[in-house]
Amino acid sequence: MIKRVLLVLLLALLVLAVMVAGNAYRTPSRQLQVPAIQKLAVDEKAVAERLAGAIPIRTVSSFDNAQQNGEEFRKLHAYLAQRFPRLHATLKKEVVGDNALFFTWTGSDPAAKPIALMAHQDVVPIAPGTEKAWEADPFSGQIKDGFVWGRGTWDNKGNLLAQMEAIEMLVAEGFQPRQTVYLVAGDDEEVSGLRGAKPIAELLKSRGVKLDWVLDEGLLVTEGVLAGLDKPAALIGTAEKGYGTFFLSLDTAPGHSSMPPPSTAIGSMSAALAKLEANPMPASISGVAADMFGAVAPEMRGINRILLSNLWLFGPLVRAQLEKGASTNAMLRTTTALTIVRAGNKDNVLPGRAEAAVNFRILPGDSLASVEAHIRKTIDNDAIAIKAYPGNAEPTPVASSSSPSYRTLQMTVQQAFPDAIVVPGLYIAASDSRHFVDVADNVFRFSPVRARSEDLPRFHGTNERISIANYVEMIRFYHQLLRNSAQPTS
Numbered sequence: 001m002i003k004r005v006l007l008v009l010l011l012a013l014l015v016l017a018v019m020v021a022g023n024a025y026r027t028p029s030r031q032l033q034v035p036a037i038q039k040l041a042v043d044e045k046a047v048a049e050r051l052a053g054a055i056p057i058r059t060v061s062s063f064d065n066a067q068q069n070g071e072e073f074r075k076l077h078a079y080l081a082q083r084f085p086r087l088h089a090t091l092k093k094e095v096v097g098d099n100a101l102f103f104t105w106t107g108s109d110p111a112a113k114p115i116a117l118m119a120h121q122d123v124v125p126i127a128p129g130t131e132k133a134w135e136a137d138p139f140s141g142q143i144k145d146g147f148v149w150g151r152g153t154w155d156n157k158g159n160l161l162a163q164m165e166a167i168e169m170l171v172a173e174g175f176q177p178r179q180t181v182y183l184v185a186g187d188d189e190e191v192s193g194l195r196g197a198k199p200i201a202e203l204l205k206s207r208g209v210k211l212d213w214v215l216d217e218g219l220l221v222t223e224g225v226l227a228g229l230d231k232p233a234a235l236i237g238t239a240e241k242g243y244g245t246f247f248l249s250l251d252t253a254p255g256h257s258s259m260p261p262p263s264t265a266i267g268s269m270s271a272a273l274a275k276l277e278a279n280p281m282p283a284s285i286s287g288v289a290a291d292m293f294g295a296v297a298p299e300m301r302g303i304n305r306i307l308l309s310n311l312w313l314f315g316p317l318v319r320a321q322l323e324k325g326a327s328t329n330a331m332l333r334t335t336t337a338l339t340i341v342r343a344g345n346k347d348n349v350l351p352g353r354a355e356a357a358v359n360f361r362i363l364p365g366d367s368l369a370s371v372e373a374h375i376r377k378t379i380d381n382d383a384i385a386i387k388a389y390p391g392n393a394e395p396t397p398v399a400s401s402s403s404p405s406y407r408t409l410q411m412t413v414q415q416a417f418p419d420a421i422v423v424p425g426l427y428i429a430a431s432d433s434r435h436f437v438d439v440a441d442n443v444f445r446f447s448p449v450r451a452r453s454e455d456l457p458r459f460h461g462t463n464e465r466i467s468i469a470n471y472v473e474m475i476r477f478y479h480q481l482l483r484n485s486a487q488p489t490s
């Protein structure tokens with residue numbers, strides 16, 4: 001009898017092992033079979049010098065002061081007009097708001113929905129005290145060791161000028177796009193996009209334009225970031241998380257600290273905050289994360305491939321592992337971050353008010369309303385008032401990774417980066433493209449920039465740079481994207 005039970009168990013295990021291995025090694029790759037392209041000839045020295053020349057123009061933006069560095073932005077406009085004469089002769093240029101740039105390149109097919117390439121002109125400042133840590137002056141635009149150095153080389157003058165280089169070449173070739181192409185370059189992306197990208201999106205809406213797709217800065221061609229994946233992964237951001245800050249406040253009777261009540265404003269607020277931190281919103285491998293792992297798994301080797309190909313069985317194990325890392329945890333759930341706490345100003349007085357701010361980054365699927373309900377339920381204290389920050393934003397819709405526009409984008413990435421695989425992903429930061437979700441069928445967030453883990457601190461940080469070889473790839477990418485988009489969709 002026992003022997004028979006053991007035999008059945010063994011057989012069940014064997015079947016399970018076969019299923020697991022089958023899933024891991026028979027799930028087809030989601031990469032496309034793309035025709036190789038002839039490498040576009042690019043004058044490396046000339047394009048690197050043009051990018052370098054834009055770096056000393058200090059287009060640092062300010063949230064409060066729209067006029068800050070207005071002179072610098074206009075200097076950049078003049079520089080671009082001088083360096084990209086064909087583009088400026090062929091495309092219609094409009095300046096929106098103070099200094100946002102909006103170009104229109106009319107397509108040959110008036111019935112086709114237009115497309116938009118986005119970038120931004122503004123840059124973040126240099127953190128005080130870090131100037132000396134730069135290997136090249138951040139506003140010199142120095143070229144050395146095969147890199148263009150300085151603030152904006154990566155974020156985001158690199159994207160902007162690479163797009164312009166591609167268009168300049170296409171105009172010279174006599175190319176006309178099929179779909180009308182818009183070029184959107186905001187002047188305040190780093191401080192909200194409310195003065196640049198947002199009015200441009202509104203302008204399109206007022207003109208009755210609905211876009212086929214938008215491509216803005218976003219996820220990168222990452223190298224060596226995912227364990228078990230040997231190839232670089234080009235991640236296409238198909239959605240952007242929402243932003244939700246909630247202010248909590250609690251008013252109680254102030255009093256003397258010699259006769260404290262059992263519960264004080266500080267104690268109650270602290271308890272509420274501790275509960276929020278200990279009880280985050282649930283994590284799951286679904287939506288964009290599931291889409292991403294589904295595309296990555298067939299390209300992996302070893303144990304990671306087996307685990308990710310069998311989420312039906314190993315899902316809880318994988319999720320527990322991903323929750324441990326801050327960046328992977330952020331892909332799986334709406335995150336909770338306690339950011340401000342304020343109460344009291346004298347050591348022997350019980351404060352009458354305690355205040356706090358909690359910042360949530362909201363996963364598509366959750367909403368500002370569901371976050372607020374979560375706070376209310378978790379803190380379980382009606383005496384605490386909850387107020388939403390006016391600048392809060394819902395998560396964006398998720399762009400389809402099976403749409404024709406995604407396929408065009410994927411094909412282009414595979415052609416421009418033949419060593420990489422293409423994978424949809426969740427963008428956990430914010431970009432100007434969020435202002436375009438109402439006027440576009442699909443919004444994608446991808447920068448054709450190669451980055452290893454150790455490069456990530458350069459973004460908004462010290463020693464920002466772009467390699468000339470990569471910059472040439474970026475130009476080829478945008479050039480090919482416009483060419484591929486001109487083909488009739490299949």
Ligand SMILES: [Zn+2]
Pocket residue numbers: 120155156189217
């Ligand atoms: Zn940026």
